[in-house]
Amino acid sequence: MENHASLAPAARMLGYAGLLPLIGCAAGLVLLPMHRVLLLDAGFGYAALIFSFLGGLWWGQGIARGKASPALFTIAVLPSLIAWGLMLLRLLGWTTEAALLVLGAAILLSPIVDLALARKQQSVNGWIALRLQLSTGLGALTLALALL
Numbered sequence: 001m002e003n004h005a006s007l008a009p010a011a012r013m014l015g016y017a018g019l020l021p022l023i024g025c026a027a028g029l030v031l032l033p034m035h036r037v038l039l040l041d042a043g044f045g046y047a048a049l050i051f052s053f054l055g056g057l058w059w060g061q062g063i064a065r066g067k068a069s070p071a072l073f074t075i076a077v078l079p080s081l082i083a084w085g086l087m088l089l090r091l092l093g094w095t096t097e098a099a100l101l102v103l104g105a106a107i108l109l110s111p112i113v114d115l116a117l118a119r120k121q122q123s124v125n126g127w128i129a130l131r132l133q134l135s136t137g138l139g140a141l142t143l144a145l146a147l148l
Helices: 009-017 020-031 033-065 070-091 096-109 111-120 127-147
Strands: 002-006 123-125
Touching: 009 127, 020 033, 020 127, 033 070, 033 096, 033 111, 033 127, 070 096, 096 127, 111 127
Parallel strands: 002 123
Antiparallel strands: none
């Protein structure tokens, strides 16, 4: 449930700006195909970093709540562990495209945690909408990198 406090315009603008690195990687794949490996690696690294950041947000929300369940903290470390596991799988022979597909799907599913948290506490007006937009954008761009 969101309250009447509004999301700061800077948070919204900078949130959308956070999609620029993957937009740049996708554009680079089209315009500079000779740099495919570099662009896929850069896109994977950025998407994995942001996915890990989401886990940090959930961890922080759990700490702020004071009485968060151990399940929330377990869920909060999963993005970093998933990103790390995908990096290891890439080192063991998985293609970057395969890792991007899994990572993109995980990012698209991540708002489920935010929706569950929002049901248990009030959040800033516009937060869930922004999270859905940003996760859809980041997840779709991550999948696009895998498929381009």
